[in-house]
Amino acid sequence: MLELTPLQWAQLALWVPLLSAVVLAAVWPLRKAGGPAAGVSLVAATVNLAAAAVLLFGWLNGAEDVRHTAPWLIGGQGLIELGVHLDGVSVSMLLVVAVVAWGVQVFSLGYLADEPKAGFGRYYTWQSLFLFSMNSLVLAPNLLQLFLGWELVGLCSYLLIGYWFTKPSAAKAALKAFWVTKFADMGLLLGLIVLYTHTGGFEWTATTTAATTVTLLFFLAVMGKSAQFPLHIWLPDAMEGPTPVSALLHAATMVAAGVFLVVRAAPLFAQAPLTGEVMTWIGAFTALFAASIAVVQTDIKKVLAYSTCSQLGYMVAALGSGAVLGGYFHLTTHAFFKALLFLAAGGLIHAVHSNEISHMGGLLKKLPVTGWTFIIGALALAGFPGFSGFFSKDLILEGVAHQGQWVPLAMLLVGAFLTAFYMGRVVFIALLGAPSEHAAHAHEGGGSMKLPLLVLAVPALALGFFAGPVAGLWGHEYHFHLGWVGLTASALGLAGIGLSWVMFAKGGAQGLLAAFAPVGALARSGAVDRLWATGYRQGLQVLGGAIAWLDRYVIDALMNLIGYLSLALGDRLRAVQTGNVRDYVYAVVAGLLLLGAWGAMFPG
C-alpha cells in the first residue's frame, strides 16, 4: 500500500483525470486510436476510484478534516482561494462519483464498441474531463470553486449529450440543456455576488442577513441543474446522449450537483426558512409531476429520465424541510441504483437496438444479468423494503412529515406509489412480457457490460443497511425506525407494484390506462416546453418592442429635436452674414466700443 496523506490522495483524485483529459486532447494520434485512449481514461478512473476508496475508508475511521488552499486572486476584500476540502460530505460524494464514473467507463467499452475510433477517443477524453470537473466541484473548499466545477460539468454535459453531434436532435438537445442550465446558473453567479458583497468571501459557513436572497438565487441554479419543475425540460431531451452518459451525468452525479450544493451550503440554507418552504413545495410537486409523466412514457430512457427528475424532487423537498441526512442519503443511494438502471437499460437497448419498451419483452431470459440487476435497481427505486431506496426515501418522508408539511407529504406519497407503478410497468413489459420480434436475436453484452452492473447492484441492494456509518460521516445519527409514514409509503409502493402486475402482466384493469391519457397528452404536447418557448419569445418581443419604441420615440426624437433646433437657429443666424464688408466693420467697432465701455465701468 502506498503511504500517502489524505491530501495527496485527494490531489491524485483531482489531477490524474485532468492529466488524462489533457493528454488525450493534446495527443491526437492517441485519441484517434480509440482503444488506447479508453485505456488511458480508464487508468485515470481507476486511480481516482482507488484514491476515493482510501479516503472514504480513512473518514469512516474518523480521520480529521483537511483543508488545503492556495491563493488564486487578490479580491477587493481579501484573498480568493482554490484548493481541496476533505470532510465526510466531500469524501463520500467523491466515492459515489468515482464508483459510478468507473462503472460507466467500463460499460462504455462494450456499449460504444461499434463507434468510429476517433469518436470513441473523443468520448473518453470528455469522460476524463468530466471526472476532473466533478471532483473539483465536490472537493471545493469554497462556493466559488464549486461554481467553477459546476460550469465545467455543465460544459461536459453539453459535449456528451451532443456526442452524436451530426444527429440534429442530439445537437439540439445539447444546446437546449446548455441554455436552460445556463439560464439557471445566472442565479448561482448572482447569489455568489450578493454573498461576496455581504460577507467578503465565498464561504458556505457564512452568516449573513442576505441569506434569503442568496439561497433563493442559489435555488434557481439548483432547479436548473437538478431539473426541478419548471426548469426540468432539458433532462428528458438530454437522453439523446449515449446511455452510459445518461447514467453518469444525467442520473447519478451531475444532476445531483444541485442537491450537493444545497447540502454543502446547508448552513446558509438553514438561515433562510422561506427558501426551505419554496424548496419543499417545488420538490414535492416535481416528484409528483415527473412521476406521473414517467407512467406514460414508452421510451425506456425517458421513463428513467422523468424518474430522475422525480427522485431529485424528493431530495430537494427533503433538504427544504431540513432533512439534510435524508436528502443526502437519497442522493447517494439514488446515484447507485439509477446509474445501475440506466446502464442496465443501456444493455437492453443494445440488445434490441430500440428504446421502446414495447420492442423489448421477455428479455429477462435472454439477458439474465442485465435483467436481474435492472430488477434490483427497480426495486430500490420503488422503495421495496430492504433495498437501499427504501431507507433513504423513508428518511425523506419522515423529515417532511416532521415539518408538518402535509400537502407536500401527500404529493410525495402519491409519487412513491407512481414510482413503483411505472417501474413495475417497465419490468413487466420489457423484462417479463411477451417477446417481441425485435427481441428475437437479443443477447447479453460482453464482460465489460456485465461487471459494472454487478458492482453497482451491491450498493443498490445493500447500502441501506450501512445508513448508520454513512450518517456518521456527515455528523448525523441514524436509528432505523419505521413510523406510520414509512409504513404508508411501503404499502403504497407495494400497491403500485401490484397494480402494475395486474395491468401489464395479467392484462386487467385496462380502464385505468384511460385515466393516464390526459397526462400522456400533456407530456406529448410539450406544454411546459412551449410555455417556456412562448414565454421566452413573447417576453423578448415585448421587451424588444419596448426598446424599439424607446429608441424611436425617445432617443431618436431627442436627436431629431437637437437637429431641428440647430437648423432653425442656423436659419435665424444666417441673417447676420450679410456679405457686406461694412456690416462686419460696424460689428468690429461696436465690439471695440463695448470692450472700452466694459473697461471704463470695471477698471482693474
Next chain:
Amino acid sequence: MMQAWLILAAALFSLGLFGLLTRRNAVGILLSVELMANAVNVVLVAFGRWHGVADGQVFALFTTAITVAEAAIGLALVILLYRQRQDVLVDAATEMRG
C-alpha cells in the same frame, strides 16, 4: 508734451475710424486702416519715450512691417475685386451673404 502726442494719436485714430466707417471705396478703407495703425505707432513711440526705453520704437517698427504686409494683401484683394467687378465699391460685393 505727452498729452499733445496722445491727442494727435487720438485724432489720427478717429480720422481713420471715421474713414473706415464711411468709405465705400475699398482703397479708401485700406487707407483708413493704415491711418489707425499709424495712430497706434505714435502712441507706442510716445510711451517709449515717456518711460525712457527703446521698446516702443522697436515695437513700432514691428507694427510698420506687419502693416505693410497687411496692405500688400489688402491691395491684392482690391485688384482681384476690380478684375471681377470692374469697380472697387464694397457695398455691391455681397456674394458672401449667408
